[in-house]
Amino acid sequence: xxxxxxxxxxxxxxxxxxxxxxxxxxxxxTSNSPRxxxxxxxxxxxxxxxxxxxxxxxxxxxxxxxxxxxxxxxNSFAALGRPMHAVVRKYIQSVFAEDTPYPDVLKNNAALxxxxxxxxxxxxxxxxxxxxxxxxxxxxxNHAYNCGVMFRGAANALNPNYKYLPVGYHGRASSIVPxxxxxxxxxGQFLPNxxxxxxxPVYAHIKKxxxxxxxxxxxxxxxxxGEPVPIGQAEDNLFGLVMLNDWSARDVQSWEYVPLGPFNxxxxxxxxxxxxxxxxxxxxxxxxxxxxxxxxxxxxxxxDDKTVYDIQLKVDLKTNSGSTTTVANSNGRHLLWSFxxxxxxxxxxxxxxxxxxxxxxxxxxxTAAGEYGCLLEGTEGGKKPFxxxxxxxxxxxxxxxxxxxxxxxxxxxxxxxxxxVTGRIEPALNLGY
Amino acid sequence: xxxxxxxxxxxxxxxxxxxxxxxxxxxxxTSNSPRxxxxxxxxxxxxxxxxxxxxxxxxxxxxxxxxxxxxxxxNSFAALGRPMHAVVRKYIQSVFAEDTPYPDVLKNNAALxxxxxxxxxxxxxxxxxxxxxxxxxxxxxNHAYNCGVMFRGAANALNPNYKYLPVGYHGRASSIVPxxxxxxxxxGQFLPNxxxxxxxPVYAHIKKxxxxxxxxxxxxxxxxxGEPVPIGQAEDNLFGLVMLNDWSARDVQSWEYVPLGPFNxxxxxxxxxxxxxxxxxxxxxxxxxxxxxxxxxxxxxxxDDKTVYDIQLKVDLKTNSGSTTTVANSNGRHLLWSFxxxxxxxxxxxxxxxxxxxxxxxxxxxTAAGEYGCLLEGTEGGKKPFxxxxxxxxxxxxxxxxxxxxxxxxxxxxxxxxxxVTGRIEPALNLGY
Numbered sequence: 001x002x003x004x005x006x007x008x009x010x011x012x013x014x015x016x017x018x019x020x021x022x023x024x025x026x027x028x029x030t031s032n033s034p035r036x037x038x039x040x041x042x043x044x045x046x047x048x049x050x051x052x053x054x055x056x057x058x059x060x061x062x063x064x065x066x067x068x069x070x071x072x073x074x075n076s077f078a079a080l081g082r083p084m085h086a087v088v089r090k091y092i093q094s095v096f097a098e099d100t101p102y103p104d105v106l107k108n109n110a111a112l113x114x115x116x117x118x119x120x121x122x123x124x125x126x127x128x129x130x131x132x133x134x135x136x137x138x139x140x141x142n143h144a145y146n147c148g149v150m151f152r153g154a155a156n157a158l159n160p161n162y163k164y165l166p167v168g169y170h171g172r173a174s175s176i177v178p179x180x181x182x183x184x185x186x187x188g189q190f191l192p193n194x195x196x197x198x199x200x201p202v203y204a205h206i207k208k209x210x211x212x213x214x215x216x217x218x219x220x221x222x223x224x225x226g227e228p229v230p231i232g233q234a235e236d237n238l239f240g241l242v243m244l245n246d247w248s249a250r251d252v253q254s255w256e257y258v259p260l261g262p263f264n265x266x267x268x269x270x271x272x273x274x275x276x277x278x279x280x281x282x283x284x285x286x287x288x289x290x291x292x293x294x295x296x297x298x299x300x301x302x303x304d305d306k307t308v309y310d311i312q313l314k315v316d317l318k319t320n321s322g323s324t325t326t327v328a329n330s331n332g333r334h335l336l337w338s339f340x341x342x343x344x345x346x347x348x349x350x351x352x353x354x355x356x357x358x359x360x361x362x363x364x365x366x367t368a369a370g371e372y373g374c375l376l377e378g379t380e381g382g383k384k385p386f387x388x389x390x391x392x393x394x395x396x397x398x399x400x401x402x403x404x405x406x407x408x409x410x411x412x413x414x415x416x417x418x419x420x421v422t423g424r425i426e427p428a429l430n431l432g433y
Numbered sequence: 434x435x436x437x438x439x440x441x442x443x444x445x446x447x448x449x450x451x452x453x454x455x456x457x458x459x460x461x462x463t464s465n466s467p468r469x470x471x472x473x474x475x476x477x478x479x480x481x482x483x484x485x486x487x488x489x490x491x492x493x494x495x496x497x498x499x500x501x502x503x504x505x506x507x508n509s510f511a512a513l514g515r516p517m518h519a520v521v522r523k524y525i526q527s528v529f530a531e532d533t534p535y536p537d538v539l540k541n542n543a544a545l546x547x548x549x550x551x552x553x554x555x556x557x558x559x560x561x562x563x564x565x566x567x568x569x570x571x572x573x574x575n576h577a578y579n580c581g582v583m584f585r586g587a588a589n590a591l592n593p594n595y596k597y598l599p600v601g602y603h604g605r606a607s608s609i610v611p612x613x614x615x616x617x618x619x620x621g622q623f624l625p626n627x628x629x630x631x632x633x634p635v636y637a638h639i640k641k642x643x644x645x646x647x648x649x650x651x652x653x654x655x656x657x658x659g660e661p662v663p664i665g666q667a668e669d670n671l672f673g674l675v676m677l678n679d680w681s682a683r684d685v686q687s688w689e690y691v692p693l694g695p696f697n698x699x700x701x702x703x704x705x706x707x708x709x710x711x712x713x714x715x716x717x718x719x720x721x722x723x724x725x726x727x728x729x730x731x732x733x734x735x736x737d738d739k740t741v742y743d744i745q746l747k748v749d750l751k752t753n754s755g756s757t758t759t760v761a762n763s764n765g766r767h768l769l770w771s772f773x774x775x776x777x778x779x780x781x782x783x784x785x786x787x788x789x790x791x792x793x794x795x796x797x798x799x800t801a802a803g804e805y806g807c808l809l810e811g812t813e814g815g816k817k818p819f820x821x822x823x824x825x826x827x828x829x830x831x832x833x834x835x836x837x838x839x840x841x842x843x844x845x846x847x848x849x850x851x852x853x854v855t856g857r858i859e860p861a862l863n864l865g866y
Contacts, residue, residue, distance in 0.1 A: 132565075133607050138693055159691045160632040165622050169693040170603040170700070174566050174785050175658055184659040186782035189598050189730065199593040203730045203781065225608055225702065226617040228864065249782065258592045259584075260571055260602040261694025267603070267784040269658065297622065297636045348636065349619035349682065349701040350862075352607050429783075431661065431732075 003413035005098040007107050010041030015407055015417020017041075018096055019284075021089045022275035022418075023074055023240070025126040028118050034072040034126045037118075038092060039275050039419070044123045045092070049116040050106075058102050059091045073130040074276065078220035078239040079355045085220070085239065086280050125274035127178045128242070129218055129356040134176060134270070135346060136214075136246060136360035137168035141290050141336040143363035146377045163294040166337040166345045171246075171360065172267035178274050179421040183247055185209055185398060185428040186268040190251035201255060205428030208250035208382060209396040212363040213315055213373035213404055215332055216244035216272055217339040218356065225352035231302055234340035237353070240276040241339075243313070243406045243421045244360050247271070250376055250395065272358075273406070273421040281416050285310045285408040290336045299348055300341050307338035311418075313364060313406050315373070320399035323389025330366050330373050332406070398427040436846035438531040440540050443474030448840055448850020450474075451529055452717075454522045455708035455851075456507055456673070458559040461551050467505040467559045470551075471525060472708050472852070477556045478525070482549040483539075491535050492524045506563040507709065511653035511672040512788045518653070518672065519713050558707035560611045561675070562651055562789040567609060567703070568779060569647075569679060569793035570601035574723050574769040576796040579810045596727040599770035599778045604679075604793065605700035611707045612854040616680055618642055618831060618861040619701040623684035634688060638861030641683035641815060642829040645796040646748055646806035646837055648765055649677035649705055650772040651789065658785035664735055667773035670786070673709040674772075676746070676839045676854045677793050680704070683809055683828065705791075706839070706854040714849050718743045718841040723769045732781055733774050740771035744851075746797060746839050748806070753832035756822025763799050763806050765839070831860040 004018040016022065016039040026037040026044050035048040047055075047069040056062050061084065068076040078085070095105050106112055138144055141158075144167075148157030161167065188206045191199060220239035223229045229237055246266060253265030289308040311332030318324040337345075342359050363373040372378040375395055378386060385392040396402065401424040407417035437451040449455060449472040459470040459477050468481040480488075480502040489495050494517065501509040511518070528538050539545055571577055574591070577600075581590030594600065621639045624632060653672035656662045662670055679699060686698030722741040744765030751757040770778075775792050796806040805811040808828050811819060815827040829835065834857040840850035 133605060135696075161634070161688055161691065164634050165689060167689070167693055167696075169696050170605055172566060172603055172784060173606075174787050174790070177658070184783055186659075187661065188782045189778075201594070201597050201730070203732045206782075225610070226619075226862065228620065228862075252782065255594055256598060256600070257692070257694075258594065259690070259694070260600055261690075261692070263568075263601050263603065264778070264782045264784065267779075268782040297634070299636045345622075345697070346700075349621045349639075349685065349697045350617055351605060351697065351700040354607050357607070429659065429661075 003411055004093060006096045007098050007100065008041065008096050012412045013415065014041045015415050015419050017414050017416065018093055019414040020277060020281050020416040021092050022277045022281070023077070024128050024275045025073060026123040027126065028123050036069040036071065036074060036077060039120065040096060042120050043117045044120055046116045046118060050112070053112045053115060055105055055112065055116070057105065059087065061087055072126070073356065074128050075130050075356045078218065081221060082236045082279065085278055089278055089280060125178055127176065128274060128276050129358070131173045131176055131356050131358050132354045134171040134173040134358045134360070135168050136171040136362060137166050137337070137342050138362040139166050139335050139337040139342065140362045140364040140373060142334055142367050143365040143373055143377060146365060150381055163292055163336070164297070166342045168342065168346065169261045171270070175267055176270045176272060176358065179271055181271060181423060182426045183269045183271070183423045184426045186249055187428060187431060188249050188252035188264055190255045194254060206249040206251050207395065209425065210248045210250050210375045211315070211396070211402045212246040212248055213313060213328065213330055214244040214246050214363055215311070215361045216242045217359045218276060219353045219359070220355055222354045223347050223352055226350040228350055229344055229347040231300060231340060231344040234343040235279060237343055238279055238339055240278040241282060242276055243273040243404045243418045245271040245402065245404060245421055245423060246360060248374070271421050271423045273418045275419050277416060277418055282309050282408065285416065287333050289333060289338060292336055300344055302338065302340065307340065308333050308335045309408065311406050311408050313404065316403045316405070317388055318401040318403070319388055319391055321389060321391065325388045327386070328370060328372050328378065330364050330371050332364065334364050334366055335361055396425050398425050400425050436844055437526060439529045440531050440533065441474065441529050445845045446848065447474045448848050448852050450847050450849065451526055452847040453710060453714050453849040454525050455710045455714065456510070457561050457708045458506060459556040460559065461556050469502040469504065469507060469510060472553065473529060475553050476550045477553055479549045479551060483545070486545045486548060488538055488545065488549070491538065492520065494520055505559070506789065507561050508563050508789045511651065514654060515669045515712065518711055522711055522713060558611055560609065561707060561709050562791070564606045564609055564789050564791050565787045567604040567606040567791045567793070568601050569604040569795060570599050570770070570775050571795040572599050572768050572770040572775065573795045573797040573806060575767055575800050576798040576806055576810060579798060583814055596725055596769065597730070599775045601775065601779065602694045604703070608700055609703045609705060609791065612704055614704060614856060615859045616702045616704070616856045617859045619682055620861060620864060621682050621685035621697055623688045627687065639682040639684050640828065642858065643681045643683050643808045644748070644829070644835045645679040645681055646746060646761065646763055647677040647679055647796055648744070648794045649675045650792045651709060652786045652792070653788055655787045656780050656785055659783040661783055662777055662780040664733060664773060664777040667776040668712060670776055671712055671772055673711040674715065675709055676706040676837045676851045678704040678835065678837060678854055678856060679793060681807070704854050704856045706851045708852050710849060710851055715742050715841065718849065720766050722766060722771060725769055733777055735771065735773065740773065741766050741768045742841065744839050744841050746837065749836045749838070750821055751834040751836070752821055752824055754822060754824065758821045760819070761803060761805050761811065763797050763804050765797065767797050767799055768794055829858050831858050833858050
C-alpha cells in the first residue's frame with residue numbers, strides 16, 4: 001500500500017505518519033487542562049479544540065460524544081468501542097489527506113490550525129488512561145526461558161504450565177508513570193550475600209536495578225464479573241498498545257518472590273509511552289508469534305495464526321557521561337501468547353476487566369546476544385558486565401537514562417511508531433536509617 | 434471502662450454499640466444515591482441527611498468538609514485524616530450519649546431522627562471505598578505454616594524470607610464486592626489429575642472452591658511515589674478494618690502459581706464486610722501478635738509490642754438444605770506482622786499507596802483443629818471431609834453460603850464488631866465449551 005500523502009508537513013521517518021494516528025493526553029502552555037489529542041508528524045492535534053471548532057462536522061457518529069475529548073484521560077473515548085475508534089481515526093486521516101474531501105475543516109482553516117495544532121516539543125504528555133488494574137504477563141518466551149535456565153537449569157527452564165496458559169500476575173497500578181518521569185533508585189529488603197548459608201537480609205538502597213522491555217495493551221471494553229470473554233471477541237476489547245518499562249529491583253525480587261511472586265521488586269515504578277497506537281493501526285503488521293508445540297485449549301485458540309505484531313524494539317542506554325549505546329534490539333513478535341489470548345485467559349474465571357486496565361506482555365527478548373529485553377539476561381544475572389561507551393555496566397547506575405523505541409514498518413513515509421518511553425535513574429533518598 | 438449509655442435503643446449484643454461507630458456507604462428506598470452513614474445498633478445514621486440538617490452544628494472542624502458525606506464512597510472522608518475521623522466519631526458518640534451535651538441535635542429532634550435514622554434491614558450497603566489497588570499479604574503465620582507443610586514438608590514449611598518481611602502480592606481490585614454479592618463458581622484452567630506424570634490441563638468449572646478468612650485495612654493517607662512511610666507513621670495512614678473473604682480456586686492455584694504467584698485462582702471475586710471499623714475504635718483491643726523469633730529490621734520495628742487486635746472471628750457454612758454449621762473459630766491476633774508493618778514494607782521501595790487502597794492480611798488460622806481459616810487447611814487439601822449437618826464437604830458446593838463474623842469485646846453493651854461478610858455460591862455458567 002502506498003503511503004497516504006498529506007497537505008500537512010509530516011517529516012520522513014516520523015513515527016506518527018498518517019498511517020498511525022495514535023491517541024494521547026496533552027496539556028499546553030495556553031491551557032493546562034489535560035485533554036485528548038492525536039499525534040501527527042511533529043505535532044499534536046488537540047481534539048478538544050478541534051471538536052469545539054466544528055472539526056468533526058463531517059462525522060456525525062462522534063458528535064453526541066464530543067465531550068470525551070475534553071476529559072483528562074482516554075477512558076471515555078476508549079469506552080465508545082473499537083468501531084468508533086476506527087471511524088474517528090479514518091476521519092482524521094481523511095482530514096489530513098492531500099486530497100481531503102473536507103478542505104475547509106483544517107487544510108484551509110488557518111485559524112483552527114493555529115488553535116489545535118501544537119508542536120510536540122511544546123506539549124506536555126500525560127498518562128493516557130486512568131488505570132484501574134494493571135496485570136503483567138510473562139509471555140515473552142525467550143525471556144522466560146533465559147531466566148528459567150539461570151534459576152532452574154535448561155531442563156526445567158519453563159514450568160509445566162507455561163505453554164498451556166499465559167502466565168501472569170497482578171501488578172501495581174498506582175505507580176505507572178508517563179515517559180520522562182524520573183525513577184528514584186528504591187530502597188528495599190534483600191540479601192547482601194545471597195550465597196551465604198545464613199539468610200539475613202538488610203534494608204538498603206538496591207544494587208541490581210534493571211529495566212524490562214515490554215508492550216502494554218489498554219482495555220477499552222469492560223466485561224461483567226462472572227462472564228468470560230470468548231477468544232473471538234477478545235481483540236475488540238482492546239484499545240491499543242504502548243511500550244512499557246517494568247523497572248525491576250533484582251536483589252529484592254530474588255529474596256521476596258517465594259511463594260507469592262514479585263511484589264516490592266516491581267511496584268516502585270513502571271513507565272509507559274504516552275501515545276497509544278490503536279489496534280487498527282497495528283493490523284497491517286500482524287505476524288505469527290512464537291510457535292506453541294502444545295495443544296492450545298479451545299478457550300485460548302485464535303482463528304488466525306497471525307496474532308502478534310512485527311514491532312521493531314530498541315533499548316538505548318545513555319550514561320551520565322553523555323554517551324548513548326544501543327544495548328538491545330528486539331521485536332514484538334517474540335511472544336508465545338497474544339494480547340487477546342492474555343485477555344481471554346484473564347477473564348476465563350470471570351474476572352471483570354474495566355476500561356483503562358493495562359495488560360503488560362512481560363519482557364520481550366529475542367534469541368541471540370544483543371536481543372535481551374533486560375539486563376538480568378544480558379549480563380547473566382550480573383556476572384558478565386558489558387561496555388557502554390568507556391564505562392562498564394551490569395545493572396543500572398544513578399544518572400543512567402533508559403529509552404525504548406518501537407516502530408512498525410520500513411516505509412519512511414508510513415511508519416506506525418510508538419515514539420519512546422524513557423526514564424532516568426535518580427539517586428536513592430537518604431532515609432537516615 | 435463502663436459501656437457508654439445511649440438515649441437511643443441499641444440492642445444488647447449489637448456489633449454497633451456506641452463504642453464502635455463504623456462507617457459505610459448506604460442507599461435507601463427514598464434516596465438511591467449512595468452516601469456516607471454510620472451504623473449504630475440496628476440503625477444506620479445517614480450522615481448526608483444529618484449534615485444537611487445541622488447535625489454537625491456543634492462540630493466546627495467538619496463543617497467546611499461536609500460535602501464528603503454526600504459522596505458515593507468513603508474516600509474523601511478518609512482523606513481528611515485520622516484526627517478528623519476521631520473527632521467525628523467522638524462527636525457522634527456524644528450526640529447519642531444518654532447525657533448528650535447536644536440534645537437538640539438529634540435526641541429531641543424527631544424530624545431529623547425520621548429523616549436520618551434508617552433500620553439497617555432497610556438500607557442497601559455498598560462497597561465502602563473506591564478501591565484503587567488491592568494488596569493481599571500472607572501474614573497469618575499458622576496458615577502459611579500449614580500450607581507450607583502440605584506443599585514442602587514441615588522442615589521447609591516457611592520460606593527463609595517469611596519472618597523478615599510481610600510476604601504479599603498484588604491482588605485484583607475490580608472484583609472486590611460487598612457482603613451479600615453472590616459468587617459464581619468460576620471456570621478455570623487446571624489439571625484434572627495432578628498426580629499424573631503428563632501435565633495436560635482442562636478448562637472447566639472448578640472443583641476446589643474455597644474461602645479465606647482475612648481482615649482488610651483501608652488506606653486513608655496517601656504517600657508520594659518514591660517516599661517510604663516510616664513505621665512510626667504507618668498506623669495513621671490507615672482508616673480502619675473490614676473482614677475479607679478472598680475466595681480461592683485451589684485447583685487453578687496449584688497449576689498456575691509457579692513462578693509468579695496466584696492470579697486467576699483469586700481474581701474472580703473477593704468479598705468484604707460493608708462497615709469499616711475505625712482504627713480508633715479498635716485501639717482498646719490491641720494485643721501482641723505471633724512472636725517473631727528473628728531480629729526485625731528497623732524499618733519494620735514497632736515501638737509498642739501490641740500491634741494486632743483481639744478480634745473473635747467465626748466461619749459459618751449454610752448449605753442448600755438449610756443447616757448452618759460453625760466450621761471455624763479464629764482470632765485477629767494470629768498474625769506475625771501488623772497492618773502498619775505491612776504498610777511500611779509495602780512503601781519501603783517508595784511504592785505510592787492511595788486513599789482507598791485495600792490491604793488484606795492473608796488467611797487467619799489458629800493452631801488447633803477447628804481454627805482453620807480456609808478449607809484447604811481443614812481438609813488437608815481435600816483429603817479429609819468434614820460434616821455439615823447431614824452432609825459432607827471438602828470444598829464448597831453450589832448453594833453453600835459462607836459467613837464470617839468478627840467482633841471485639843465481651844461486654845454485650847459495648848461490642849465493637851464488624852457485622853458479617855457473606856456470600857453464596859452460584860452454579861457455574863454453561864459456557865458451551
